[in-house]
Amino acid sequence: MAKEPVRVLVTGAAGQIGYALVPMIARGIMLGPDQPVILHMLDIPPAAEALNGVKMELVDAAFPLLKGVVATTDAVEACTGVSVAVMVGGFPRKEGMERKDVMSKNVSIYKAQASALEKYAAPNCKVLVVANPANTNALILKEFAPSIPEKNITCLTRLDHNRALGQISERLNVQVSDVKNVIIWGNHSSTQYPDVTHAAIKTPEGEKPVPALVNDDAW
Numbered sequence: 001m002a003k004e005p006v007r008v009l010v011t012g013a014a015g016q017i018g019y020a021l022v023p024m025i026a027r028g029i030m031l032g033p034d035q036p037v038i039l040h041m042l043d044i045p046p047a048a049e050a051l052n053g054v055k056m057e058l059v060d061a062a063f064p065l066l067k068g069v070v071a072t073t074d075a076v077e078a079c080t081g082v083s084v085a086v087m088v089g090g091f092p093r094k095e096g097m098e099r100k101d102v103m104s105k106n107v108s109i110y111k112a113q114a115s116a117l118e119k120y121a122a123p124n125c126k127v128l129v130v131a132n133p134a135n136t137n138a139l140i141l142k143e144f145a146p147s148i149p150e151k152n153i154t155c156l157t158r159l160d161h162n163r164a165l166g167q168i169s170e171r172l173n174v175q176v177s178d179v180k181n182v183i184i185w186g187n188h189s190s191t192q193y194p195d196v197t198h199a200a201i202k203t204p205e206g207e208k209p210v211p212a213l214v215n216d217d218a219w
């Protein structure tokens with residue numbers, strides 16, 4: 001039997017990440033090849049025309065799993081009935097800024113959107129926070145959407161882990177899939193600490209420790 005469509009919210013859908021993300025969701029890459037979706041896309045009024053352009057492209061693409069598109073600048077309309085919310089909308093870091101520098105702008109956005117999710121999202125909604133500083137914004141969202149179970153809210157700090165893997169693989173000229181046990185500690189800003197103490201490279205002769213192979217603590 002065909003599954004019921006799931007309503008998926010993407011905020012900041014007219015932005016760079018949002019624009020890349022929505023076709024992937026519409027193709028089933030996020031929820032699976034047999035899961036129909038209704039996309040809810042939220043952005044701010046200055047981006048309304050671009051948002052409408054994103055909607056037109058989605059319609060043009062005729063994705064079989066895409067059962068509807070809501071493109072809006074109204075947070076209530078965007079949040080109504082959604083079971084998954086991908087919170088990308090926000091003010092991005094500009095040159096010379098740290099992630100924590102965009103906090104004051106993004107915190108107020110998160111309070112407002114959390115309140116809309118609290119009131120209008122489907123029960124048991126799952127939330128992924130992307131806008132920076134992602135972990136702080138996730139905490140704000142948790143505070144202002146108390147009826148969403150805590151375990152349903154997560155944030156995308158995986159980028160930092162993947163970035164560390166990528167840099168080690170370049171430095172040691174190995175495949176990224178052969179690097180293991182890298183840890184990222186700290187906040188999703190300048191107090192973050194990529195820890196390679198336990199990191200190792202998989203080789204045909206067994207595992208080799210990354211600190212010894214790099215042999216340069218300053219790096």
Ligand SMILES: NC(=O)C1=CN([C@@H]2O[C@H](COP(=O)(O)OP(=O)(O)OC[C@H]3O[C@@H](n4cnc5c(N)ncnc54)[C@H](O)[C@@H]3O)[C@@H](O)[C@H]2O)C=CC1
Nearest residue numbers: 012014015016017043047089090091092130131132156159
């Ligand atoms: N956690 C992570 O790993 C990463 C996080 N980011 C963050 O993701 C966010 C988006 O990045 P980009 O797409 O590159 O930026 P962008 O500037 O291209 O897009 C942001 C979009 O959000 C919209 N927006 C702004 N305020 C909004 C609001 N109140 N409600 C809804 N939409 C709103 C903007 O109009 C714009 O369309 C930024 O905060 C950026 O720092 C970016 C890369 C990785």
Ligand SMILES: O=C([O-])CC(=O)C(=O)O
Nearest residue numbers: 092093094098099132159
């Ligand atoms: O900070 C940003 O704008 C995006 C991000 O997370 C990174 O590239 O580290």
